[in-house]
Amino acid sequence: MLRAKTGLPASPFMEPEFTLTVGRVRPAARVAVLRQDGEDAGFFPYERGALGHGRAIGFGVSDCQGAVLKSGLDITARDLLRACSLTAWEFDNLEAGQELFTPAVAEGFDSPVIEIGEGYDVYEEQLRGESPKFLKSTLAKERKLGRQVGEVRFVFDERDPAMLRTLMEWKSAQYRRTGRRDRFAKDWIHTLVGLLHETRAPGCSGVLSVLYVEDRPIAAHFGLRSSTVLSCWFPAYDPEFAKYSPGLILHLRMAEAAAAEGIGMLDMGRGSAEYKDSLKTGQLRVHEGSSTRPGAGAALYWVSREPSRRAHGFVRNRPRLAGLAQQTLTRIGKLRGN
CATH class of the missing domain: 3.40.630.30 (Gcn5-related N-acetyltransferase (GNAT))
Structure with a gap:
């Protein structure tokens, strides 16, 4: 019901069944349930890693990510991460309209x-x-x-x-x-x-x-x-x-x-x-990035993830480099096949 009221495309990746199924194969899967006036006001699916580093549910295969929130709910990303004991939450296919996490977006991509x-x-x-x-x-x-x-x-x-x-x-x-x-x-x-x-x-x-x-x-x-x-x-x-x-x-x-x-x-x-x-x-339009809250855990997350993400983005945004990278990958694939 909350999802339907957002007016966003009804992506199956944002439905409870996807999250529940991921939970059967990913023990670190969690869902934060937000309550307001005794009623459900939001759901935030995520996977919890070491040092409080979190990721979107099904990270790496999920093509649509974010929280399902009641319109007008008064909460910040920092509040949500704190409630989930997360120092960071990483996403690579955040859907458009996820205003809670918009400030954390690092790069956007078209999804045809x-x-x-x-x-x-x-x-x-x-x-x-x-x-x-x-x-x-x-x-x-x-x-x-x-x-x-x-x-x-x-x-x-x-x-x-x-x-x-x-x-x-x-x-x-x-x-x-x-x-x-x-x-x-x-x-x-x-x-x-x-x-x-x-x-x-x-x-x-x-x-x-x-x-x-x-x-x-x-x-x-x-x-x-x-x-x-x-x-x-x-x-x-x-x-x-x-x-x-x-x-x-x-x-x-x-x-x-x-x-x-x-x-x-x-x-x-x-x-x-x-x-x-x-x-x-x-x-x-989908986005990648990471929402963090101040602390040592967020600093460790940045050191471990951000340089790699930026390097990938640097190559991806330069067609000649991206083409050379693809040629190299194809050669590697042929060598593996021999």
């Missing part, structure tokens, strides 16, 4: 979205006007896939856990190829995704979407949905079919199916990527 509230046909017509070559090429590849390989079919909400395992295997291989840290090598993330696939609640349900040729899966995506938002999370495809752009076909079919379910937005998450630029109709 696909708006389908008026229906898929309207979205496709918009693509036809703004990205005609992209849409024509993707639809042509889908038809070519059907002619050359076999019947193409799409399942929006696949419940088979074997398909989820296939997706995670593809994604892990992609992480290795590109020299990036394999998220699914972490037991808690692997387990969390499996648990969320089983979660069925109005505000937070796991959705596994799969593109098949005949009975063979060639692309898949796992994300979370509320009644109005599908948060895109883990997309991957079989490299054998790369020439058909199965990931792009998958996203178009996801948008079509989501619109039919009454979902108004696909949030593709923070970060730039060519496929996001081709598909997006707009963007949300």
